[in-house]
Amino acid sequence: MNAVVMKSLFQSNIRMPLIAALLIISATSVARAQDSRIQLASLDHLAAKASQTVDVTIDERLMKMAAKLLKDDGDEQQVKKLINGLKGIYVKNFEFEAAGQYTAADLESIRTQLRAPGWMRMVNVISRKEGNLEVYLMAVGEQISGLAVLHSDAKELTVVNIVGPVDLEKLAQLEGQLGVPDLGIEPKKKTKNEEK
Numbered sequence: 001m002n003a004v005v006m007k008s009l010f011q012s013n014i015r016m017p018l019i020a021a022l023l024i025i026s027a028t029s030v031a032r033a034q035d036s037r038i039q040l041a042s043l044d045h046l047a048a049k050a051s052q053t054v055d056v057t058i059d060e061r062l063m064k065m066a067a068k069l070l071k072d073d074g075d076e077q078q079v080k081k082l083i084n085g086l087k088g089i090y091v092k093n094f095e096f097e098a099a100g101q102y103t104a105a106d107l108e109s110i111r112t113q114l115r116a117p118g119w120m121r122m123v124n125v126i127s128r129k130e131g132n133l134e135v136y137l138m139a140v141g142e143q144i145s146g147l148a149v150l151h152s153d154a155k156e157l158t159v160v161n162i163v164g165p166v167d168l169e170k171l172a173q174l175e176g177q178l179g180v181p182d183l184g185i186e187p188k189k190k191t192k193n194e195e196k
Helices: 003-033 041-048 060-069 074-083 104-113 168-174
Strands: 052-059 088-095 119-127 131-140 143-153 156-163
Touching: 041 052, 041 088, 041 104, 041 156, 052 060, 060 074, 060 088, 104 143, 104 156
Parallel strands: none
Antiparallel strands: 052 088, 088 156, 119 131, 131 143, 143 156
16 A cells, blocks of 8 residues: 555544544533433622522432431421432522612513523413512423523522422422422312322
């Protein structure tokens, strides 16, 4: 073989693994982009202005530890069932003495993430009295793999992010548990046939 053919084979042999590596890296990036965990660190600066701050971070490891501590009866058993399979619960809540302590840019830093592929806004309530409420779901196929709630009014800002498979019918039972605030979700009422 002459030198030109050898050089051509050598370059194509190097090029193929390089292309394969780039494809793997970009596939990983796409998978991360479709992760249902949103980044809340952009809101951390609001803690200095807030009269009260709640910051809850329960990752998968802590979720499993919490499940082990819960009893297998009563309400704790229900909570244990609800968190089974979840990858994390993340909550940021800021209460302020006066209005105007956070900006539209603060909200936009969260909304931008919720416009990523896979996320869809399910609820958008705008109320001068009670503030704005937005609920977003991330779906993979027909399964909900994440939930985000953004509530804002003049003196309060709350972001809730639940990562992992979410059963909307059971979500109402998670309100008030593990730092999840009351989201105003009403459980589905049972029909007479379901009660039997």
